[in-house]
Amino acid sequence: MVTVVKATGEKEPFSEIKVRNSIRRAGIPQEIQEQVLVHIKTKIYEDIHTSEIYKHIIEFLKTSPHPFNKTRYTLKQAIMDLGPTGYPFENYVSEILKSEGYQTQVRQILEGECVSHEIDVIAQKNDKKILIEAKFHNSPGTRSDIHVSLYTKARFDDLKDKYNFTQGWIVTNTKVTTDGVKYALCNGMKIIGWNYPETGSLRDLVEKANLxxxxxxxxxxxxxxxxxxxxxxxxxxxxxxxxxxxxxxxxxxxxxxxxxxxxxxxxxxx
The missing domain is CATH 1.10.150 (DNA polymerase; domain 1)
Structure with a gap:
């Protein structure tokens, strides 16, 4: 069994199912999915990095009869390419939430009970008013740790009564560490990551609305x-x-x- 190295440095067995699922989710036609898998099997070797597998898939899709399939498959990287600053990602999160029926504002300076805060995105719908920390990372394997959950909760607490916020969210294009997730959920916050939660992840929201x-x-x-x-x-x-x-x-x-x-x-x- 060939071992692959993830962006975090962790190792795991090569999974044909994972490759197939990533291609399928990108909407690649069935016949091309099979061709990609055959191609990848000729390229893998012990301790190959997942980034190299990704590159082989992209190179193959460029030569397929439908070259724009690459546009679908590169969604995660395309979001990382919104950097290096976090401002475009904040705008992007705002647009995603608009597609979900929210009214949004970005980069608002609000005076709290103790200090002032710049809030990345504010989203309102019906009786909900959400304070959102849009945490952008431009490299795979980078995660938002518990400190992001801690300061987002602190901002929420300093602002909630004065501005009637009902919940704090963290939206990121990668992952949040286990402790970060535990702390956020324990304190009534919501986290949206690239593949988290199982339903309603960032990827789900983008693909649902073709954003x-x-x-x-x-x-x-x-x-x-x-x-x-x-x-x-x-x-x-x-x-x-x-x-x-x-x-x-x-x-x-x-x-x-x-x-x-x-x-x-x-x-x-x-």
Whole structure:
């Protein structure tokens, strides 16, 4: 049995089921799923890093008859590419919650009973008013530890009575440590991580509403993506709904056609 090394440095047996599930969740057609698995089996070796397996899958998808499948599969990395600052991720979390029916505000300075606080995202729906710590990490294997749960709870306590907050949340694009989760849940907080909880994780919410970040697009350059992020534009869906946003860029007709095809593909994922 071949052993693989995870981003955290932990080792585990290679799992064909895990590879298959990751490809399937990305919406890759069945026939291509099988081709990917055959390809990966020819590449693995003892103590191969999961990041290398990921790269082999991406390289294969680039050569498939449907190259935009790569856009689907790179969702986790695309969210990490929203960095290096946490501001685009805060905007991204805000957009995700809007899709769930919340009204949102980002980066609000609130004066608490003791000190002032900058709150990443505030979300309101019906009688709920949520204080959210949007914890962004731009490298796999990085986790939010118990300190994030501790200071989020402290902020909530300092602000809840004055601003009528009903709950504190931590939303992260990676994971929260076991102690961090235990402390948060013990204190009535909610955690949303990449694959946590089992239902309603960050990945679930993104896929449910097709909220792919612009960093997933292969047809835009890094500088073009950064320009859009600087303007507060984080969703492919925003560009799909207003393609005039692309007129600010000098894009050749050929690349423009590729970009339109890719946007249509991403925005119409069922």
């Amino acid at each position: 792919y970040p612009i960093t997933a697009l292969q047809s835009l350059s890094q500088s073009q993506k950064q320009s859009l992020l600087d303007q507060g534009i984080v969703l492919c869906k925003t560009i799909c709904q207003n393609q005039n946003l692309l007129s600010q860029f000098d894009i050749s007709d050929h690349k423009k056609n590729n970009l339109k095809d890719e946007l249509n593909f991403v925005c119409n994922i069922s």
